[in-house]
Amino acid sequence: MTTTPAPTPDSTVAEWDHVVVGGGSAGALVAARLAARDSGTVLLLEAGPDQPVPRDRAHPLADAGRLVLAGFNWDYRANLRSSGRLEDLLKGGDGTGNPARALWERFPYQLGKVVGGGSAVNGAIALRGLPRDFAAWAEQGNPDWSWDKVLPFYKAIENDVDHPDHPRHGDGGPLPIRRTPRDRVHALDAAFWGECTRQGVTDLPDLNSGEEAGVGPIPGNTVEGERIDAATAFLSDARDLPHLHVRPGVRVTRVLFDPKDRSRAVGVETERDGRLDTVRARHVILAAGAVGTPVVLQRSGVGDAALLGALGIDPVVDLPGVGRDLVDHPSVVIWSRPADGVCTPGLPWRQVAARMSSGFDDDVDVQMGLLNNVESHTIPGFVDRLGWPLVVGMSVMLLRPRSRGRVFLDSADPLASPVIELGLGTDPEDVERLCHGVRRAWGFLRSPGLSARLTRTQFWSDRMVANDGVLRSGVRHIMNPGWHAAGSCRMGPDSDPYAVADQEGRVHGTENLRIADASLFPVIPSAPTNLTTLMLAEKLARSMKE
Structure with missing residues (x-):
């Protein structure tokens, strides 16, 4: 294959072989893999800044002990439930929708906007999805994504020092996986672990084994407290490759199609400092995430033709599934004040997790x-009126929510923010499962090992937890998302009217246009999404090369 000569930072290329839109977890990995396999010239575009190379340990993105929610994020506001804005647009209105629900639009939904994306700002938890998650992917028309077919790609990206030479784990990948040894677990986490065991939850030393129920140490992509994000793990060694160029601070507004063959992608339109420009490419790979990717598609004329027409966007491909099935993990966190001396700022914040039945x-x-x-x-939206400098949260996360949201444009303006409706709790069963989970979590908090180390609890009380109506109301009003956006351009066969791409990420009805990010997930995995996003990117990058 003849390729364009390798670019230098200040040169221009007439046509790139691959342009990757979004330098987050998936985009960083895909760009690095394509460049390393000599697949032609690769341009990685990221709207946010680059990370310093090398990165000092004092840099905020290096600290795995905290979430980064300022300076390296999209300043989105999400509607935690839903509204009538989309329906209003389709009826010819101005998109104001149902004003009675506008109060739910205040939630700050700060997704990563930096090279490394969500992996650079998240909690560095490296949990895999479960086998039944991928059975559901296969059942929805994606047979190449069953557990036995994704496991090799989980293994390929990881260096799991706790389980070397294990058939279910890899020890040669770029991403380090570490767990806290039990004898070094914090006293509070040890008390929680012990209470789980007392209540019959099985000890599970490897939460990534594929087994479902159990309590054990959380695997994380950290080394001595440093967050090893996708940019550090995958891009660091690829930056000097002659065919790869990383261009930060560039926002992609839309995909460009050939005027003579409107299904064939030929590049992207970009914006930087108010200036629009064009990048030509033989292949376009969207890795802008479950919010960014459907928005780019809609601006490009790929999406629900009725919505596009209402916005004055000329439809290219009518795909009503674009932006339709947005999903996130709803959770409830019960915050308590630790006794003096129990907690220390800067120590690890997540060490032990348990998967169990809520009791529903x-x-x-x-x-x-x-x-x-x-x-x-550091807690988003936490109103500290009690003067507690340190807090401890008991988190209850629903693994497989039934509720679905959506993301869509209400303006053709290339810089307009999307409408994000997460739809949390819109399926009553999700609320009931979380209610049962909160009641069970309350039992853990009231156990001697935990209650002796906690002095007060915010909001909740024994009477509230015991009252079904009060508990249900509390859960509805307090549940938050996990910043695990997924599913808004789900993969599936073209016989599925709401599938957006096939199981290799190729967008239905188009040529030379692929998706490679969490928007493809047909079902959200039963875990934080980052490790599964990296696995998906690894698998798709290999299929692109082949």
Whole structure:
């Protein structure tokens, strides 16, 4: 294959072989893999800044002990439930929708906007999805994504020092996986672990084994407290490759199609400092995430033709599934004040997790664990009226929510923010499962090993937890997302009217246009999404090369 000569930072290329839109977890990996396999010239475009190379340990993105929610994020505001804005647009209105629900649009939904994306700002938790998650992917028309077919790609990206030479784990990948040894687990986490065991939850030393129920140490992509994000793990060694160029601070507004063959992608339109420009490419790979990717598609004329027409965008491909099935993990966190001396700022904040039944039925449907050593000022939306400098949270996360949201444009302006409706709790069963989970979590908090180390609890009380109506109301109003956006351009066969791409990420009805990010997930995995996003990117990068 003849390729364009390798670019230098100040040169221009008439046509790139691959342009990757979004330098987050998936985009960083895909760009690095394509460049390393000599697949032609690769341009990685990221709207946010680059990370310093090398990165000092004092840099905020290096600290795995805290979430980064300022300076390296999209300043989105999400509607936690839903509204009538889309329906209003389709009826010819101005998109104001149902004003009675406007109060739910205040939630700050700060997704990563930096080279490394979500992996650079998240909690560095490296949990895999479960085998039944991928059974559901296969059942929805994606047979190449069953557990036995994704496991090799989980293994390929990881260097799991706790399970070397194990058939279920890899020890040669770029991403380090570490767990806290049990004898070094914080006293509060040890008490939670012990209470789980007392209540019959099985000890599970490897939460990435594929087994569902159990309590054990959380695997994380950290080394001595440093967050090893996708840019550090995958891009660092690829930056000097002659065919790769990383261009930060460039926002992609839309995909460009050939005027003579409107299904064939030929590049992207970009914006930087108010200036629009064009990048020509033989292949366009969207890795802008479950919010960014559907928005780019809609601006490009790929999406629900009725919405595009209402916005004055000329439809290229009518794909009503674009932006349709947005999903996130709903969770409830019960915040308590630790006794003096129990917690220390800067110590690890997540060490132990348990997957168990909430008690709604026998299904393993929730993940519980402590958020430990947390400085209260770092908690999004936390109103600290009690003067607690340090807090401990008991988190209850629903593993497989039924509720779905959506993301869509209400303006053709290339710089307009999207409408994000997460739809949390819109399926009553999700609320009931979380109610049962909160009740069970309350039992853990009231156990001697934990209650002796906690002095007060915010909001909740024994009477509230015991009252079904009050508990349900509390859960509805307090549940938050996990910043695990997924599913808004789900993969599936073209016989599925709401599938956006096939199981290799190729956008239906187009040529030379692929998706490679969490928007493709047909079902959200029963875990934080970052490790599964990296696995998906690894698998798709290999298929692109082949």
